[in-house]
Amino acid sequence: MGILWPGAMGSALGRAWRSAGVEVVTSLDGRSARTRDLAGDLTALGSLEEVVRVCDAVVSVVPPAHAVTQAEQIAAAVRRTGSTPVVADLNAVSPATMGQVATVLEAAGCVVVDGAISGPPPRPDGDTALFLSGASCSPFADLAAPGLRAVVVGSEVGAASATKMSTAAVYKGTKALLLQSLLTARHHGVLDAVVADLSTGAPELTAHLARDLAVAASKSDRLPAEMREIASTQAAAGAGAELYEAVAEVFERADASAAGAATPEEAASAIDLDAVLDALTRHR
Amino acid sequence: MGILWPGAMGSALGRAWRSAGVEVVTSLDGRSARTRDLAGDLTALGSLEEVVRVCDAVVSVVPPAHAVTQAEQIAAAVRRTGSTPVVADLNAVSPATMGQVATVLEAAGCVVVDGAISGPPPRPDGDTALFLSGASCSPFADLAAPGLRAVVVGSEVGAASATKMSTAAVYKGTKALLLQSLLTARHHGVLDAVVADLSTGAPELTAHLARDLAVAASKSDRLPAEMREIASTQAAAGAGAELYEAVAEVFERADASAAGAATPEEAASAIDLDAVLDALTRHR
Numbered sequence: 001m002g003i004l005w006p007g008a009m010g011s012a013l014g015r016a017w018r019s020a021g022v023e024v025v026t027s028l029d030g031r032s033a034r035t036r037d038l039a040g041d042l043t044a045l046g047s048l049e050e051v052v053r054v055c056d057a058v059v060s061v062v063p064p065a066h067a068v069t070q071a072e073q074i075a076a077a078v079r080r081t082g083s084t085p086v087v088a089d090l091n092a093v094s095p096a097t098m099g100q101v102a103t104v105l106e107a108a109g110c111v112v113v114d115g116a117i118s119g120p121p122p123r124p125d126g127d128t129a130l131f132l133s134g135a136s137c138s139p140f141a142d143l144a145a146p147g148l149r150a151v152v153v154g155s156e157v158g159a160a161s162a163t164k165m166s167t168a169a170v171y172k173g174t175k176a177l178l179l180q181s182l183l184t185a186r187h188h189g190v191l192d193a194v195v196a197d198l199s200t201g202a203p204e205l206t207a208h209l210a211r212d213l214a215v216a217a218s219k220s221d222r223l224p225a226e227m228r229e230i231a232s233t234q235a236a237a238g239a240g241a242e243l244y245e246a247v248a249e250v251f252e253r254a255d256a257s258a259a260g261a262a263t264p265e266e267a268a269s270a271i272d273l274d275a276v277l278d279a280l281t282r283h284r
Numbered sequence: 285m286g287i288l289w290p291g292a293m294g295s296a297l298g299r300a301w302r303s304a305g306v307e308v309v310t311s312l313d314g315r316s317a318r319t320r321d322l323a324g325d326l327t328a329l330g331s332l333e334e335v336v337r338v339c340d341a342v343v344s345v346v347p348p349a350h351a352v353t354q355a356e357q358i359a360a361a362v363r364r365t366g367s368t369p370v371v372a373d374l375n376a377v378s379p380a381t382m383g384q385v386a387t388v389l390e391a392a393g394c395v396v397v398d399g400a401i402s403g404p405p406p407r408p409d410g411d412t413a414l415f416l417s418g419a420s421c422s423p424f425a426d427l428a429a430p431g432l433r434a435v436v437v438g439s440e441v442g443a444a445s446a447t448k449m450s451t452a453a454v455y456k457g458t459k460a461l462l463l464q465s466l467l468t469a470r471h472h473g474v475l476d477a478v479v480a481d482l483s484t485g486a487p488e489l490t491a492h493l494a495r496d497l498a499v500a501a502s503k504s505d506r507l508p509a510e511m512r513e514i515a516s517t518q519a520a521a522g523a524g525a526e527l528y529e530a531v532a533e534v535f536e537r538a539d540a541s542a543a544g545a546a547t548p549e550e551a552a553s554a555i556d557l558d559a560v561l562d563a564l565t566r567h568r
Contacts, residue, residue: 095472118481118485119485127484129481131477151477151481153474153477154473154474158472159472159473159474162468162469162471162472162474163469163472163474163477163478163481165468166465166466166468166469166472166474166478167465167478167481167482167485169461169464169465169468170458170461170462170465170482170485170486170489171485171486173461173465174454174458174461174486174489176527177453177454177457177458177461177527178454180453180518180523180524180527180528181450181451181453181454181457181518182450183518183521183522183523184446184449184450184453184517184518184521184523185446185447185450187446187521187522187523188379188442188443188446188447188450188521189438189443190437190438190443190446190447190450193415193435193437193447194447194450194451197402197413197435197447197451198451198454200411201402201403201451201454201455202454202455202458202488202489203488204486204487204488204489205454205458205486205488205489233468234464234465234467234468237467237468237471237472238467238471238565239464239467239468239471240464240533240534240537242529242530242533242534243460243461243464243527243530243531243533243534244464245526245530246526246527246529246530247527249524249526249527250524250526250527253524281522
């Protein structure tokens with residue numbers, strides 16, 4: 001198995017599958033020190049071509065804005081090597097974008113699996129779902145790993161992406177609602193009253209407010225692209241694009257704020273809601 | 285105590301206060317059969333003037349789009365009668381709209397209390413919060429009633445409205461997210477997979493999906509105005525208007541759908557999510 005572009009999610013997937021007995025390799029050519037840290041002790045090969053040459057299956061896990069470009073790089077490597085692994089695109093993209101990815105990869109001779117991850121990077125004691133769809137979801141559907149659950153949601157490329165677009169709409173959309181609501185409450189000096197009310201009425205949304213909003217802000221460089229994939233998915237389904245276009249704008253503002261400058265790892269330790277909201281009102 | 289314009293919320297408030305020993309009257313002049321049913325056995329006087337004349341305190345509970353017009357009607361009745369009750373505006377309006385309401389009523393000589401209700405119409409076994417703010421919140425802050433909790437959130441008119449704008453943003457915004465997400469999931473044939481995932485990841489949001497979305501659709505005639513009050517509140521707080529302008533559009537589409545034709549009482553018994561989503565995709 002090859003994990004291409006191993007960020008926090010790809011690295012954790014690699015470790016989960018390796019702990020289940022799968023040989024996992026990656027490529028760190030030209031990647032940042034942070035990515036090298038995240039990849040940890042995964043076996044690193046020199047280049048994308050080497051990964052494509054030695055693997056039966058490879059996965060692409062990148063920010064949604066890069067999904068098609070990365071598919072084109074995989075297709076080029078496949079053509080150069082003559083090796084045609086099964087490719088799973090696990091990116092948070094619309095069914096339409098997934099269709100473009102599949103077209104690029106199938107033209108190079110690859111079998112394509114549509115996949116998407118719901119939940120945090122898998123941990124042995126966690127529960128992360130890997131949605132899968134396609135004519136065949138092998139080998140990904142068969143790789144049980146601690147904390148990682150494969151869920152085949154359909155036989156068409158696009159179904160797994162549609163599932164992710166629908167679940168992420170709720171998980172990430174609620175962060176945008178909370179962010180806007182609590183910035184407004186703080187502006188009016190009623191933050192404590194609002195948090196107290198929401199803690200009663202929506203305890204699961206508010207159990208870790210400071211951390212949740214800090215982490216959302218720290219990921220706001222890539223969230224707008226994912227929200228626009230959701231917007232176009234909803235528009236194509238007849239439900240209108242305006243809501244997630246607006247959510248994208250909320251995260252763009254968060255990215256431009258002081259809170260957007262933190263890494264997700266730094267943000268995960270935030271416990272002071274007032275400080276997080278204050279950082280969200282200041283420019284970087 | 286006078287409950288002006290007793291809909292589902294005003295009538296329930298009246299019953300709660302009456303059960304706590306307060307004399308409660310209302311006016312049903314020119315109201316619909318449905319409102320007369322909702323008012324039940326509250327003592328009905330003939331006109332707004334009569335209510336203003338006999339009451340020490342009156343409350344206005346109307347759809348947000350009507351709050352200022354109703355304040356003008358109260359002010360006119362106050363001027364005609366020479367009686368100046370304390371007036372609580374419990375409407376879901378922005379602090380800016382509440383400021384307009386207060387200006388109109390104070391010019392007629394009334395003491396104004398800013399109020400807002402968070403939660404369902406009060407029931408003896410429920411927990412509904414009545415946010416209050418103003419220089420004096422008497423007598424509303426002192427009227428304990430079963431299932432109704434008074435919460436003084438500040439000493440300025442506007443603070444209670446800001447609190448409501450912040451909590452409603454989350455409670456009603458999440459309905460819009462779910463509506464968009466599940467319409468999209470159903471379009472792609474992955475509704476079951478999405479509901480299963482959300483039921484694990486967000487159980488409190490998804491415990492009563494069919495009912496919650498049916499009720500939201502049935503109230504979609506008045507929700508856009510409330511969402512636009514939230515949008516202008518957030519914009520005035522520097523947080524941007526686009527998100528709740530978009531939420532307003534979601535509810536406008538719901539109102540135009542077959543699901544928007546139901547009354548809230550009919551919608552409350554919905555249990556078939558697929559049927560609710562189907563009705564949301566059809567025009568009235």
